[in-house]
Amino acid sequence: MTEERDALADRIRTIIGDDPNVTEKKMFGGVAFMLNGNMLVGPHKDGTLMARVGPDLYEEALTRPGASVMDFTGKVMKGFIHVAPDAIEEDKALADWIALSTQFVGALPAK
Numbered sequence: 001m002t003e004e005r006d007a008l009a010d011r012i013r014t015i016i017g018d019d020p021n022v023t024e025k026k027m028f029g030g031v032a033f034m035l036n037g038n039m040l041v042g043p044h045k046d047g048t049l050m051a052r053v054g055p056d057l058y059e060e061a062l063t064r065p066g067a068s069v070m071d072f073t074g075k076v077m078k079g080f081i082h083v084a085p086d087a088i089e090e091d092k093a094l095a096d097w098i099a100l101s102t103q104f105v106g107a108l109p110a111k
Helices: 005-015 053-063 091-104
Strands: 023-025 028-035 038-043 049-052 067-072 075-083
Touching: 005 023, 005 028, 005 038, 005 091, 023 038, 038 091, 049 053, 049 091, 053 091
Parallel strands: none
Antiparallel strands: 023 028, 028 038, 038 049, 049 075, 067 075
């Protein structure tokens, strides 16, 4: 893992706290945070945040500062957003993205 990815993962852990419904899973060369077994958020190697917002919140999420489509392996993954590191420098901004992802992922059936 990179320093940027590690730092963002630590910040996510701090915000999530000891929620027993959240686990970590090694994915994409790093770690993804899972809510009830469903992917919630994850840090990328450059410090970009991957946030799963779902189809209903997708367009609104793209209007937020630093947000862009998640283009993983050349294919746009609708319902997933990349958030630039400078847009989540403040813990409140990161917490807001985690909350938005939780709004969608928390409504999914547990795996």
